[in-house]
Structure formats: structure tokens, C-alpha cells
Amino acid sequence: MSELIRAVIIDDNLSSLELLTAALEQKGVALYTASDPVHGLDLVRTVRPQLVITDLVMPGLSGLEVLRQIMVFAPSTNVILMTAHYTTETAVEAIRNGAADYLQKPVKIADLRERVRLLLTAAESRRLALSDTAAHMEDLTFEGLIAKSAAMWRLFAMMEKIAPHYRTLLIHGETGTGKDLVARAVHARSRTRGSFVVLNCSAVVETLFESELFGHTRGAFTGADRDKEGLFAAADGGTLFLDEIGDMPMSTQAKLLRAIQNQEIYKIGSLVPRRVHVKVIAASHRDLKQAAKEGQFREDLFYRLSMVELKVPPLRERREDIELLTGHFVERFASEYRRKVRGVTPRAQLVLNRYDWPGNVRQLEHVIARSCMLADSELIDVEDLPDDVVDVPSTMQLVTASLLVNQERLLLQQIFNETNGNQSETARRLGIGRDALRYKLKKHGLGC
Numbered sequence: 416m417s418e419l420i421r422a423v424i425i426d427d428n429l430s431s432l433e434l435l436t437a438a439l440e441q442k443g444v445a446l447y448t449a450s451d452p453v454h455g456l457d458l459v460r461t462v463r464p465q466l467v468i469t470d471l472v473m474p475g476l477s478g479l480e481v482l483r484q485i486m487v488f489a490p491s492t493n494v495i496l497m498t499a500h501y502t503t504e505t506a507v508e509a510i511r512n513g514a515a516d517y518l519q520k521p522v523k524i525a526d527l528r529e530r531v532r533l534l535l536t537a538a539e540s541r542r543l544a545l546s547d548t549a550a551h552m553e554d555l556t557f558e559g560l561i562a563k564s565a566a567m568w569r570l571f572a573m574m575e576k577i578a579p580h581y582r583t584l585l586i587h588g589e590t591g592t593g594k595d596l597v598a599r600a601v602h603a604r605s606r607t608r609g610s611f612v613v614l615n616c617s618a619v620v621e622t623l624f625e626s627e628l629f630g631h632t633r634g635a636f637t638g639a640d641r642d643k644e645g646l647f648a649a650a651d652g653g654t655l656f657l658d659e660i661g662d663m664p665m666s667t668q669a670k671l672l673r674a675i676q677n678q679e680i681y682k683i684g685s686l687v688p689r690r691v692h693v694k695v696i697a698a699s700h701r702d703l704k705q706a707a708k709e710g711q712f713r714e715d716l717f718y719r720l721s722m723v724e725l726k727v728p729p730l731r732e733r734r735e736d737i738e739l740l741t742g743h744f745v746e747r748f749a750s751e752y753r754r755k756v757r758g759v760t761p762r763a764q765l766v767l768n769r770y771d772w773p774g775n776v777r778q779l780e781h782v783i784a785r786s787c788m789l790a791d792s793e794l795i796d797v798e799d800l801p802d803d804v805v806d807v808p809s810t811m812q813l814v815t816a817s818l819l820v821n822q823e824r825l826l827l828q829q830i831f832n833e834t835n836g837n838q839s840e841t842a843r844r845l846g847i848g849r850d851a852l853r854y855k856l857k858k859h860g861l862g863c
């Protein structure tokens with residue numbers, strides 16, 4: 416971050432403009448100010464700043480419009496909006512539209528400095544991770560998540576921005592992609608003081624769901640022989656992570672929605688409400704929108720949760736992460752199992768890079784753990800890898816094969832029709848023998 420940082424501040428209130436300028440004035444930062452949004456946008460176009468701080472309500476053009484225009488011509492700019500009327504909903508909306516942050520006015524100077532520092536450091540980490548010049552693993556790590564792919568660093572940037580503002584969040588991704596780690600990372604960056612409490616919805620007996628979430632009073636039902644606090648209460652001031660929320664019964668979903676909306680819970684057997692401040696993160700490998708359409712998930716809960724939706728891409732869509740994760744897991748398991756393994760051979764790495772990883776990072780983790788145990792030498796080789804990883808043809812090969820089969824069927828059908836089903840003529844035009852033609856016709860269910 417040694418280069419000069421350019422920042423543009425736009426505010427129609429002159430004393431606020433002066434205050435912000437004084438707050439951000441420091442070595443290495445070039446500040447430009449505008450007291451009207453149109454001039455502000457001109458400045459942004461000419462000086463191409465990394466950072467723009469703009470008021471939300473201004474005559475002529477709103478801060479949201481300023482944001483919208485900047486996102487069109489310089490989408491990587493960090494735009495911070497300031498407003499006297501902060502709500503979670505407007506903050507989330509602004510961030511979904513590309514804002515880097517959304518601050519309550521009057522802005523606390525220490526807060527602003529810290530937010531700017533975090534944003535610029537995050538932008539620097541992102542640049543470093545994507546530039547192939549990262550010197551250390553820390554440069555490629557975001558709160559325990561390791562990646563160098565642009566897709567993952569885009570996700571980290573969104574996590575960073577949304578973490579201080581969201582109240583509900585939905586994480587979607589195939590099994591083993593790292594949803595749990597993503598949830599923990601968002602919690603860590605949310606600056607809440609409370610705990611991170613987890614409920615795996617696929618592991619709870621249906622009848623005990625509500626007692627798990629909201630707690631119960633003694634005698635509330637048979638077997639309730641003492642008062643019990645629920646997970647909502649345990650997560651008060653922190654985050655409740657509901658993993659595999661698609662497995663939550665519909666009746667519990669209705670109560671969950673009410674608790675989220677009212678920030679109030681009732682223990683089973685009690686009429687006394689308790690106020691709670693809980694951020695809720697839900698995760699699912701299922702397409703909940705589709706489930707809601709099919710009546711298998713409450714639509715209102717889906718819309719509430721998906722105000723912010725984070726998608727964790729499958730490993731096969733970010734293959735540049737495979738080698739990095741392989742190295743990380745080799746180091747971890749070699750040390751855990753006290754083995755002298757220090758890497759994988761180039762050809763084994765090729766096999767790993769080519770495989771489709773239906774179980775995603777977790778599957779890669781298990782494969783490397785097993786290979787570390789089996790490897791006879793310092794480098795894991797192809798024979799140390801499981802057969803299914805080594806033998807399966809890559810998706811590319813499968814796709815090509817199925818395309819060829821399709822093409823063949825279409826061609827056969829076309830010529831067979833043109834020749835009015837004349838096999839000798841069809842074989843002649845295709846340049847193959849009659850036996851080969853009969854075989855192919857049978858294979859494709861044609862002409863019989």
C-alpha cells in the first residue's frame with residue numbers, strides 16, 4: 416500500500432466536508448473534494464480514485480445515483496455512502512448495488528479511518544492474491560479460507576463489505592465448498608461481540624427443533640424436566656448459523672421468521688417474550704428458491720434470508736485453487752500424521768487438477784489426508800491417489816464424448832431419412848460398411 420491513494424469526498428454540507436478531509440488527511444493519500452455531486456462525478460472520472468466517500472442526500476443527484484454511475488465506468492472503486500438515516504435494509508441494498516460501506520452520520524472519525532484502512536488493505540490483499548506475486552500463504556488467506564481464484568476473492572470482498580451490516584444472510588453452495596468457513600469468516604468480520612452458535616438442521620429430530628432454537632420451560636412437554644435455554648438465546652449479541660436450513664420443518668420455519676422479524680423469542684411453555692439481537696446465517700446446498708416454488712420451503716422465509724445471498728463456487732469452477740489447497744493440506748496432514756511428505760509429483764498434481772471434485776474442498780482434503788498416510792516417499796504420486804480420482808475421465812472428455820454421440824445420431828437420422836431408409840445408400844454416403852451401419856442404427860434406436 417505504498418502507492419499514493421486517491422480519494423474523492425462529495426458532500427454538500429461544507430463543515431462535514433472539512434471534517435472528513437481533516438479525518439483522512441495523511442501521508443500517502445491525495446484528497447479531492449466536491450460540494451456538489453455533478454462536480455464530484457467529474458472528479459471521479461478524471462482522477463480515478465480508489466476511494467469515494469459521498470453523502471446520500473444531496474440536491475441534484477443522490478448518493479445512490481452517484482454510486483450507480485461510478486459502478487458503470489469504474490466498478491472496482493470503493494464507494495462509501497454516508498447517511499443520517501441508517502437502516503440495515505438500506506445499507507444492504509446499497510452494498511448489493513456495489514457500495515463498499517454505508518456509514519451512519521455524524522460519522523465517527525476513528526470508525527471512518529478504520530473502515531478506510533480495512534477496505535484498502537482488503538483491496539491490496541485481493542490485488543496481491545490475483546497477481547501471482549503473493550509471497551506467503553497469509554497473502555492468499557481470508558479468515559482461514561485459502562484461495563487465489565478471482566471468484567473466491569470476489570466472494571471475500573462481498574463478505575468484507577456486508578459483514579458489519581447484514582441481519583440475515585443465505586450461503587448457497589454444493590457440499591464441501593466451504594460454507595461453514597464462510598459463515599465463520601462473516602461472523603469474525605461482523606464485529607459482534609457475541610458467540611457463533613451452530614445448529615445443523617439435518618441432524619435435529621423434528622419434534623425437538625423448536626426447543627433447540629427457542630428453549631423450553633420445565634414441564635412444557637413430557638421429558639422437559641428442567642428449564643432449557645435455546646440456541647437463539649445462546650447467540651444473543653452474536654450469530655446463529657443454521658446449516659442445511661432446507662431440512663428445517665415448515666412449522667419451525669414460520670416461528671424462525673417471526674423471531675427474526677421481531678427480534679423476540681418465546682421459550683416453549685412460556686408467554687414471556689425475550690428480546691434478542693441475533694444475526695442469522697443460513698446455509699444450504701439445495702436451491703431454496705426452487706424448493707420455495709415447489710412448496711417445500713417457506714417463500715417468505717426464503718426472501719427474508721436471501722436479502723443477502725453469497726454463492727460459494729464449486730471447486731471445479733475455480734481450478735486455480737486446487738494446487739494451492741493441495742499444498743495447504745499436504746503441509747497440514749504431514750505434520751498431523753508426522754510423515755515426511757512435502758508435496759505431490761507434477762503428474763499427480765495434473766491428475767488432481769483435472770478431476771471434477773463432486774465433494775469439493777472436503778473431498779480434496781480427505782484425498783490428501785489419505786495419500787499422506789499412504790505415500791512411501793516425500794512426494795505423493797499417482798499411485799497414492801484413490802482410483803476414482805485417477806480413472807474418471809474429465810468432464811471435458813465426457814462432454815465431448817456425449818456431443819459426438821449426439822452428432823452421430825443426428826447425421827445418421829438425416830441421411831437415413833434422405834435415402835428413404837435405404838441402408839446401402841446410407842452406408843455408401845457415410846463411407847462405412849453395411850455391418851457398421853446396422854450396428855450404429857441399432858445403437859441409436861433408428862431404422863428398426
Ligand SMILES: Nc1ncnc2c1ncn2[C@@H]1O[C@H](COP(=O)(O)OP(=O)(O)OP(=O)(O)O)[C@@H](O)[C@H]1O
Nearest residue numbers: 559560561589590591592593594595596700776777
Ligand atoms: N477455501 C478453503 N480453504 C481451506 N480449507 C477449506 C476451504 N474450503 C473448505 N475448506 C475445508 O473443507 C472442509 C469442508 O468445508 P465446510 O465444512 O466449510 O464445507 P460446507 O460447504 O459447509 O460443507 P457441507 O455442505 O457438507 O456442510 C472443511 O474441513 C474446511 O476446513
